Amino acid sequence: SSELTQDPAVSVALGQTVRITCQGDSLRIYYASWYQQKPGQAPVLVIYGKNNRPSGIPDRFSGSNSGNTASLTITGAQAEDEADYYCHSRDSSGNRVGVFGSGTKVTV
Amino acid sequence: EVQLVQSGAEVKKPGESLKISCKGSGYSFSKSWIAWVRQMPGKGLEWMGIIYPGDSDTRYSPSFQGQVTISADKSISTAYLQWSSLKASDTAVYYCAREAGHSDSDAFDLWGQGTLVAASS
Numbered sequence: 242s243s244e245l246t247q248d249p250a251v252s253v254a255l256g257q258t259v260r261i262t263c264q265g266d267s268l269r270i271y272y273a274s275w276y277q278q279k280p281g282q283a284p285v286l287v288i289y290g291k292n293n294r295p296s297g298i299p300d301r302f303s304g305s306n307s308g309n310t311a312s313l314t315i316t317g318a319q320a321e322d323e324a325d326y327y328c329h330s331r332d333s334s335g336n337r338v339g340v341f342g343s344g345t346k347v348t349v
Numbered sequence: 350e351v352q353l354v355q356s357g358a359e360v361k362k363p364g365e366s367l368k369i370s371c372k373g374s375g376y377s378f379s380k381s382w383i384a385w386v387r388q389m390p391g392k393g394l395e396w397m398g399i400i401y402p403g404d405s406d407t408r409y410s411p412s413f414q415g416q417v418t419i420s421a422d423k424s425i426s427t428a429y430l431q432w433s434s435l436k437a438s439d440t441a442v443y444y445c446a447r448e449a450g451h452s453d454s455d456a457f458d459l460w461g462q463g464t465l466v467a468a469s470s
Contacts, residue, residue, distance in 0.1 A: 274456035276394070283444055283463055284386075284394065289456035327394050331455050337399070337408045339384065339455055344393040 245273075245328050245342035252348040253318045261345045263311045263328030273311035273328045273342075275304060284327065288313055315347070323349040351375035353383075353445050353461035360467045361435050368431035369464045371445030378426035379403040382448035384457060385419060385430045389441040399448070400428060435468040442466075 245265040253259035263273055272291060276284035286295050288304035301319070305312045311330070315322055328342035356370040371383065384399040398409040402421040409419070421428040428445055443464050446457035 272454050274454050276457075278394075283460040284446075284457075285460075286449075286456055286458050289449065289458075290451055290454040293451075293454075295458060325393075329394075329396070329456070338410055339396040339399065340410075341386070341394040341396055 245330060245340055247326075247328060247342040247345045249343070250346040250348065253315070255320060255349055256317050258314065258316045259318055259347060261313045261315075261326050261347065263313075263342045264309055265330065265340075265342075266309055267330050267333040267340070268306065268309050268311050270333060271331045272306060273304070273330045275302075275311075275313045276327045276329065277322075278325045278327065279323075287326075318347075318349050320349050323347060351459060353447060353459055355443075355445060355461040355464045358465040358467070360469070362470055363437050363468050364434050365468075366431070366433050367435055367466065368429050369443060369466065371428045371430075371461050373426045373428075373447065376447075379423040381450055383421065383428040384446045384448065385417075385428075386444045386446055387413075387441045388444065388463075394444075397430070397443075402426075402428065435466075437468050437470070439466060439468050 274289040278284040287302045292304040301316045303314045327344045332338050332340045354372050379402045385397040387395040397413045398419045400407045400419045402423040418431045445461040447459040449458035
């Protein structure tokens with residue numbers, strides 16, 4: 242399958258922890274990367290690989306992987322974390338084709 | 350400054366052709382894959398295709414194969430996305446994004462600002 246499935250929406254209280262999941266067969270082979278997108282803005286990479294944060298991304302963002310599921314956790318969510326989050330990985334075709342998850346709206 | 354700068358918004362009629370651009374600067378453009386990503390109004394991100402400017406190796410999502418053409422001119426550090434005949438359903442924001450080149454991930458670490466394409470009669 243070339244699909245990545247995410248829950249459409251989650252909510253979290255200010256300062257609490259939220260986990261967003263992404264499921265897909267290709268995640269058994271490839272790591273996911275995660276992007277934050279706020280209205281009217283381009284996506285921003287927040288997690289890539291096993292659990293790596295680009296420079297400038299707060300350490301409250303972390304990633305994990307198990308079987309066919311990748312997860313993004315925000316520990317101590319802030320108001321500015323309210324956004325859409327998308328996972329992304331290569332599909333399982335072996336042709337270097339990518340796929341994005343359906344996206345999760347996080348409300349803080 | 351390391352950046353991808355995309356061409357401006359376009360308003361076209363269905364059936365017209367269009368080519369939008371994405372110019373990289375501040376890094377070795379020919380040595381990083383560049384992807385195109387579609388975002389229809391109010392919808393999620395869709396991976397369209399990717400090109401390696403160094404040798405123009407190009408891959409397409411099955412959903413977009415035959416619908417668009419991706420190309421690049423490494424001499425001017427620019428990637429392109431083109432349509433031969435636009436449809437109203439092509440109305441969307443299109444982003445270009447650079448693949449970071451990490452050994453364990455295809456992550457996109459640099460994004461253009463997006464180009465709005467509106468196709469309406």
